[in-house]
Amino acid sequence: MTDVIISRDDILKWDMAETAKGGPFQEILDVDIFVNCIYLSSPIAHFVTAAQIRAAGENRRLRVVVDVSCDTTNPHNPIPIYSINTTFSNPTVPVDVGEGNPSLSVISIDHLPTLLPREASEQFSLDLLPSLLEFPNRANARVWLEAEKLFREKLAEAVKAEGL
Ligand SMILES: NC(=O)c1ccc[n+]([C@@H]2O[C@H](COP(=O)([O-])OP(=O)(O)OC[C@H]3O[C@@H](n4cnc5c(N)ncnc54)[C@H](O)[C@@H]3O)[C@@H](O)[C@H]2O)c1
Structure with missing residues (x-):
């Protein structure tokens, strides 16, 4: 197994100001890992969509979504690309990315503090x-x-x- 070192400069941090323009965001498809940990308090535009992922085809860099917020069953879920919560023993769920496209996994464990x-x-x-x-x-x-x-x-x- 190869160690991967992630420096602070490799991490893009977004908050309200960066999402104010409204999604979906191409920027999310252009990173390796997207961690969503917003507190959803009102309806907002989707951050990323299944259609956007399929349309990106082979050019998508994004491979893993860690959805800490886990608004999985919320009708205003900003990441409507999966529909189940995952578990520590089965931590990922694959996204339907379209034939021939690179894989994309979601981690949506809604009880992370218990780890x-x-x-x-x-x-x-x-x-x-x-x-x-x-x-x-x-x-x-x-x-x-x-x-x-x-x-x-x-x-x-x-x-x-x-x-x-
Ligand atoms: N999966 C788990 O086990 C687990 C554990 C703890 C918390 N949570 C969930 O994680 C979420 C965040 O919890 P928290 O305590 O860190 O909340 P918090 O309110 O402390 O922080 C939320 C952050 O999201 C930002 N934010 C809100 N809406 C945004 C938007 N539209 N665009 C960009 N940024 C936005 C806020 O500005 C804030 O910085 C909650 O939904 C909580 O239920 C899940």
């Missing part, structure tokens, strides 16, 4: 503890104020939707 349970628990605790300690003074704590605001908004939506 490193201790590290995941420690990290979640580190992130959560400061907010828990703020709870007694929640009237002045941004996290708790925003959480209550969101709770009341969603409650109002539910009341309206159910006609209560």
Whole structure:
């Protein structure tokens, strides 16, 4: 087995600004590995599509998609090129890329933190503890104020939707 060293310069990091122009994005087909870890909160244009992949034919560089977000069953899934979640024992699902085209695999494991349970628990605790300690003074704590605001908004939506 050959070691592969990936330097920081080999990694393209995108966030909201880069996707603001709206997909699908040719840039995704032009990298070896695409890791999607967005938090999908509203409908957005697809990042990559099955038709785009087939149309790229042999010129596609992309070989692996790691879909951390795993919005697999979400109707607004920005990566609608596969339809199942994979597992640690069977981690990849092939994409239908069209006859004669290079293969493309998706990793869509929706319980990745369980691979490193201790590290995941420690990290979640580190992130959560400061907010828990703020709870007694929640009237002045941004996290708790925003959480209550969101709770009341969603409650109002539910009341309206159910006609209560
Ligand atoms: N597969 C797993 O085991 C696993 C584990 C943890 C989290 N998740 C999922 O991963 C996702 C991200 O979680 P998180 O805690 O890192 O969320 P987060 O909110 O901390 O980070 C999400 C990032 O996505 C960016 N983003 C959102 N919409 C975007 C868009 N349209 N274009 C570009 N960037 C966009 C945001 O700016 C932010 O930087 C969530 O869907 C979460 O459920 C999956």
